[in-house]
Amino acid sequence: MKLFTPVAIAALYGLAEAAKQGADVFIFGSSQQSSTENPRLPREVARHIIMQRTSRSRYGSNLRDLPKSMDAESAVEYIARYGKSPAPLFAHSDAIDASQLVVILEGVDNKAVGQIKEAFTNAGQDVAFAISDPPSATANSRLMTQFQNMGIASQQQCDFASAINPFDNNCWTGASSVVRYDVSKSPATLETILTNVPRLAKFAAAGDLEALVVVLPESSRYSALSHWSAAAATLHSQRSAETETVFTSSNVLSSNAKTPAPSSSKKTKPKTKIPQCFASFNTCMTQTGNCSSHGDCINKYSEGDKSSCFTCSCKATILKAGEGPEHKGRQTQHWGGNMCQKEDISTQFWLIAGFTITIIGAVGFAIGLLFSVGEEKLPGVIGAGVSRSK
Incomplete structure (x- = not known):
């Protein structure tokens, strides 16, 4: 020792x-x-x-x-x-x-x-x-x-x-x-x-x-x-935590989807649809996999009502920017579906569709206006005030 x-x-x-x-x-x-x-x-x-x-x-x-x-x-x-x-701001140099x-x-x-x-x-x-x-x-x-x-x-x-x-x-x-x-x-x-x-x-x-x-x-x-x-170390830890959360949620969803349903015949029964309402908060969170980690279960009806209808309320996900000059700003991602499992792109769709319809309407109106102006008859030559000499 x-x-x-x-x-x-x-x-x-x-x-x-x-x-x-x-x-x-x-x-x-x-x-x-x-x-x-x-x-x-x-x-x-x-x-x-x-x-x-x-x-x-x-x-x-x-x-x-x-x-x-x-x-x-x-x-x-x-x-x-x-x-x-650094290079000079105003002076020009031919040196390499x-x-x-x-x-x-x-x-x-x-x-x-x-x-x-x-x-x-x-x-x-x-x-x-x-x-x-x-x-x-x-x-x-x-x-x-x-x-x-x-x-x-x-x-x-x-x-x-x-x-x-x-x-x-x-x-x-x-x-x-x-x-x-x-x-x-x-x-x-x-x-x-x-x-x-x-x-x-x-x-x-x-x-x-x-x-x-x-x-x-x-x-x-x-x-x-x-x-x-x-x-960069902090960002890497956040990404690892987010990946682990998504991986855990995916396991829950896949395990629920792979659970075999009892059948009395050889024919395969159709997949069970996610109901619109759940009787309790715990049932909603369990069967939806915590709303696919994209939301929370809430009661659609008021607390005074005897019946309960728990359903997923989806929340937006903010994707943070990565490291480097090519990653700037952040992106907001919206979710939809009974389990908040689908990406909601309705906002992008209506923006693109509305812009396209507006452009087509403006171009059509401009072409129609040109045609209407071109079809008008030109006025004749006015000879008033012009007389023959005696």
Whole structure:
């Protein structure tokens, strides 16, 4: 026990130190002037810097998911400092912007971190900033999936020597690219990176490339942070809860539908229709599967009446927007049917039908008016006031 206690204390201390370890970020060819300050930024701000650099537009993402630990003014200042330089508003320049590359290195142990820092320092690049709370490998996979959907990251992994060459059409499909390497799973990748650092610095010095390299420590692989954005993590949890609710409701409906009804003959009886009224609230909720999770059972009649008629009262469902610039706003979905199981599209139908009928009527009226005006006889030439000379 005396021997185990120091070992356990040392292990816990090592885990605590690993949790405090941040992720160093290096920037090659940045137009921003180097500074002795190496701030520790939250992962959300680092994500905005990456999105701003790799976006095919002038800015890559909105600022709705900035961390609460930093004020918005400071976060925007860091994004402007470490992001790519914006184009001038009024001045016209014929210069071609440098290609933007983001390299995510995972599974870097302390020895590899020292080797990478030494190679980058020899190339004239120091640490630009550090990520105070580096996310897990799962978060990196989700971020790469987002870049792949945007067409910035390739489905096939390119080797580091080809990835840093902006003129390689096999790895570059546009002005920006994102690559990801796991150093612990592929030790040869580290050797390739260290060998090609001078070549990377040469592309950056020529103005052909700007590269942002994120060095994630091995301790962050199994971090509890499964997203680069806290807002994305909250949205993912809400979607998972909604999917679980819908899945449970579907099971209830399918189990009720699959319950065999007793039959005295070989002929199959028609399916039982959902009645218009139920005798009690519990019966209504059970047989309709909580109104397909789209409403509640209410009594259609007043409380003073002796008879009861419980039926489903459908409610609208608000579909929240997803993550990314292509998902904006929200959509309201209405439901109908005895079990609120059918999507109500009557509003959309009447809008389209009314608009179509109005347009057809307006066009028909305009054509009829043109015909009526064209059929009128023109007045004859009036010769009054014109006389012969004697």
